[in-house]
Amino acid sequence: MKEADILDQTQSVWSSFYEKIFVWINEFIDSLPNLILAIIVFILFIIISKYAGKLFNKILARSSTQASIRVISVKVLKAVIGLIGFFIALGILNLNTVLTSVLGAAGVVGLAVGLALQGTLNNTFSGVIISFLPKIQINDWIETNDFAGKVIDINLRSVVLQTADNNHVMIPNSKIVDSAFKNFSSDPRGRVTVSCGVGYESDLDEVQQITTDAIEAIFKQKFNEEIEFFYTGFGNSSINYIIRFWTKVENQKDIYTAQHQAILAIKRAYNKHDINIPFPIRTLDFGKNKFRSEVLDIRHQSDEN
Structure with a gap:
C-alpha cells in the first residue's frame, strides 16, 4: 500500500472522529437546557422528600403512632417522592428508552437480590408487619x-x-x-396465681376463707374481677390449692412482686390462726438395723456361753 493511500485513510479516520465529536458537542449543547432542568427537578424532588418526610413524621407523632411505624412510613414516602423525581427527570431528557432499560434492569437485579437475600428480605417485610401490628x-x-x-x-x-x-x-x-x-403490657391488669398447701388436720372451709380474705385485703378486685380459690389434690404431706387474683401486671417484675406480697400475706394470716403449712420430712438411716443385728449376735453368743 502506498504512503499516499495510508495518509488518505488516516485523514479520513480523523475527519470522522472530529465529526463525531462535533456532533456530540452540538447535541450536548442542544440538550444542555433540558439537562440542567432535569437536574434541578431531581434536586427539587429530593428537597421536597426531605421536608415532606419531616411534616409526615410530625403528623404521625400527633396521632400517637408508635416510633417504628413513623420511621418506616417516612422512609417509604421519601423513596416514592425520590423515584417520581428521577422518572420525571428522565422524561425531560427524552430518555424513554433509557427508562425502559432501567426498569428492565431493575427487575432482573431485584430478582437476583431477592434470591440472594431471602432471609434479609423476609425480616424486612416482617418488620413492616410488626411495625403496623398494634x-x-x-x-x-x-x-x-x-x-x-x-x-x-x-x-x-x-x-x-x-x-x-x-x-x-x-x-x-x-x-x-x-x-x-x-x-404482658397489652392490658394493665392481669391474673396472678399462687400455689400452697395446708395440713390434713386443717378445716378446709376456714382455710379457704382466711386465704381469700388475706389476698383481698391487699389486692382490690375491680368490676368483673374476683379471687378464685381451688383445692387441687391430696399431696404426700398436704392438701394442695391454688389461689388466683387480679392485679396490675405490665411485666414479669409485677408478677414476682404480686406473688411476693401474696405469700407474705398468706403466711401472716396462717400464723395468726395457727394453720400449718406442712413440708416433707425425710428420716436418714445410718446403718441402725445392721448395728442392731450385731448386738443381737453378741447377746446370743453370751447366752450360749
Whole structure:
C-alpha cells in the first residue's frame, strides 16, 4: 500500500472522529437546557422528600403512632417522592428508552437480590408487619423465642428487647411473626396465681376463707374481677390449692412482686390462726438395723456361753 493511500485513510479516520465529536458537542449543547432542568427537578424532588418526610413524621407523632411505624412510613414516602423525581427527570431528557432499560434492569437485579437475600428480605417485610401490628409496641414487655424483656426498638431487621438483667437481645422479625409471643403490657391488669398447701388436720372451709380474705385485703378486685380459690389434690404431706387474683401486671417484675406480697400475706394470716403449712420430712438411716443385728449376735453368743 502506498504512503499516499495510508495518509488518505488516516485523514479520513480523523475527519470522522472530529465529526463525531462535533456532533456530540452540538447535541450536548442542544440538550444542555433540558439537562440542567432535569437536574434541578431531581434536586427539587429530593428537597421536597426531605421536608415532606419531616411534616409526615410530625403528623404521625400527633396521632400517637408508635416510633417504628413513623420511621418506616417516612422512609417509604421519601423513596416514592425520590423515584417520581428521577422518572420525571428522565422524561425531560427524552430518555424513554433509557427508562425502559432501567426498569428492565431493575427487575432482573431485584430478582437476583431477592434470591440472594431471602432471609434479609423476609425480616424486612416482617418488620413492616410488626411495625403496623398494634399487639407489639415500644416499651411493651413481651415474652417470645425463650426471651423476655421490654421492647426498646423495632426496625426493619429485628426487634430489640431489654431483658431483666439489662442485656439487649435482638430477635429477627421473621422469628416474631412465625412464633407465638406473650405481651404482658397489652392490658394493665392481669391474673396472678399462687400455689400452697395446708395440713390434713386443717378445716378446709376456714382455710379457704382466711386465704381469700388475706389476698383481698391487699389486692382490690375491680368490676368483673374476683379471687378464685381451688383445692387441687391430696399431696404426700398436704392438701394442695391454688389461689388466683387480679392485679396490675405490665411485666414479669409485677408478677414476682404480686406473688411476693401474696405469700407474705398468706403466711401472716396462717400464723395468726395457727394453720400449718406442712413440708416433707425425710428420716436418714445410718446403718441402725445392721448395728442392731450385731448386738443381737453378741447377746446370743453370751447366752450360749
